[in-house]
Amino acid sequence: MSNLKLLSKILRLKGMKITAFEFVDRNRELHLSIKPRKNGCRCPHCGRRGRIVPARREGRVWEDLTIFGLKVLLWYCPKEIECRTHGRVQEEIAWAARYSRITYRLEWRICMLCQLMTQKAAAAVLKMPPSTVSDLLQRIIARVRDGHAIRGLRTLGADEISFCKGRKFATIVYDLDRACVVWVGAGKGRQTIDRFFNECLSEGQKRRIRWASCDMSRAYTEAIKHHCQNATLVIDHFHVTKALTEAVDEVRKEEWRELGTEQRKSIKGLRWLLRMHSAHRSKRQTRLLNRLRNSNRRIHRAWVLKDEFAHFWGYSYKASAENFLRRWMTAALRSRIPSLRTFLGTLREHLDNILAFVDRNLTNAVGEGINRIIKIVKNRASGYRGLHNFSDMIYLVVGDLDIPAQIPSNLYSL
Numbered sequence: 001m002s003n004l005k006l007l008s009k010i011l012r013l014k015g016m017k018i019t020a021f022e023f024v025d026r027n028r029e030l031h032l033s034i035k036p037r038k039n040g041c042r043c044p045h046c047g048r049r050g051r052i053v054p055a056r057r058e059g060r061v062w063e064d065l066t067i068f069g070l071k072v073l074l075w076y077c078p079k080e081i082e083c084r085t086h087g088r089v090q091e092e093i094a095w096a097a098r099y100s101r102i103t104y105r106l107e108w109r110i111c112m113l114c115q116l117m118t119q120k121a122a123a124a125v126l127k128m129p130p131s132t133v134s135d136l137l138q139r140i141i142a143r144v145r146d147g148h149a150i151r152g153l154r155t156l157g158a159d160e161i162s163f164c165k166g167r168k169f170a171t172i173v174y175d176l177d178r179a180c181v182v183w184v185g186a187g188k189g190r191q192t193i194d195r196f197f198n199e200c201l202s203e204g205q206k207r208r209i210r211w212a213s214c215d216m217s218r219a220y221t222e223a224i225k226h227h228c229q230n231a232t233l234v235i236d237h238f239h240v241t242k243a244l245t246e247a248v249d250e251v252r253k254e255e256w257r258e259l260g261t262e263q264r265k266s267i268k269g270l271r272w273l274l275r276m277h278s279a280h281r282s283k284r285q286t287r288l289l290n291r292l293r294n295s296n297r298r299i300h301r302a303w304v305l306k307d308e309f310a311h312f313w314g315y316s317y318k319a320s321a322e323n324f325l326r327r328w329m330t331a332a333l334r335s336r337i338p339s340l341r342t343f344l345g346t347l348r349e350h351l352d353n354i355l356a357f358v359d360r361n362l363t364n365a366v367g368e369g370i371n372r373i374i375k376i377v378k379n380r381a382s383g384y385r386g387l388h389n390f391s392d393m394i395y396l397v398v399g400d401l402d403i404p405a406q407i408p409s410n411l412y413s414l
């Protein structure tokens with residue numbers, strides 16, 4: 001076996017032939033002159049073969065995967081061809097994207113590593129400057145997502161996240177059926193979500209959305225009602241429970257402010273206890289709460305109402321669920337607790353959409369799960385400065401298209 005053949009076998013360069021090799025920079029770099037075995041002279045736009053045009057050609061270089069700490073660079077002079085449709089173009093390169101300076105398989109590795117670790121760590125593994133990795137990643141993701149359209153969206157979820165140390169916000173739209181992120185946009189509120197509906201979905205796509213889930217903020221509910229006429233909006237049950245828990249906590253805070261130092265002792269340590277779901281409480285904790293009946297009736301009343309409300313999520317018939325909810329609302333109204341009244345106001349406003357939960361137990365749980373992953377991504381980089389880098393990472397890790405799979409690396413096995 002000749003040296004060139006051996007080298008080609010070791011590097012697994014398929015579909016191309018090594019014509020020469022050279023060690024450069026005190027054996028730290030391996031430069032290979034290559035040429036495609038077949039399928040050359042194809043137009044990058046239409047894939048048809050074209051006539052070679054004599055031109056002054058310049059050699060181009062592509063960085064490939066590093067082997068044993070040895071940087072591998074591929075050299076080749078792309079031919080210029082005359083395509084019948086597209087005119088004079090440079091031939092398509094099989095091992096790399098059009099303007100890319102790295103091979104597909106290096107792109108693939110960068111994506112895989114960045115999914116698993118921080119860009120900085122990936123840069124250390126790849127022995128590249130972190131800025132280069134970030135730059136390359138940005139280009140890969142931009143290329144893969146360019147012209148990408150959202151497909152088959154039936155169940156939509158919307159939520160907001162914070163980044164940049166909680167100072168900036170982004171709106172995230174999920175496909176809850178496929179458990180992925182379809183869109184990330186800067187800002188929160190009506191304008192942002194409107195941008196998603198106007199720019200990313202066609203009228204037909206909007207009509208095909210059957211279910212939607214979001215929190216109780218007007219920006220989202222009204223935008224969804226406006227754009228998706230056929231969708232049933234279900235208020236996310238986490239957000240309803242959260243609002244109720246906050247209302248109960250408000251009662252505790254009020255009492256705390258009003259009571260004297262001595263009396264405060266009786267309601268000490270209730271903060272987390274009141275938040276707890278009844279299923280997670282120990283017997284001792286429940287006894288502690290029951291004791292409130294004698295020591296602080298208001299908090300006790302609020303707590304009982306909160307615990308009762310949890311039964312709502314177990315109903316499977318809409319009529320009985322509605323009955324229950326109306327009875328609960330009357331009881332809450334009778335309690336004469338101001339913060340609960342505020343909660344009742346929100347409840348009444350979204351009643352139909354909360355009741356829709358009975359029809360389909362749709363929650364943003366999938367979205368919350370994705371948010372957890374996003375939080376890990378965020379923490380890994382200890383906060384992103386701009387949304388651009390952050391949304392790139394979101395698309396890479398939990399996006400609606402598997403980015404590494406979109407890179408044609410099957411030509412050259414890894």
Ligand SMILES: [Zn+2]
Nearest residue numbers: 043046083086
């Ligand atoms: Zn062409």
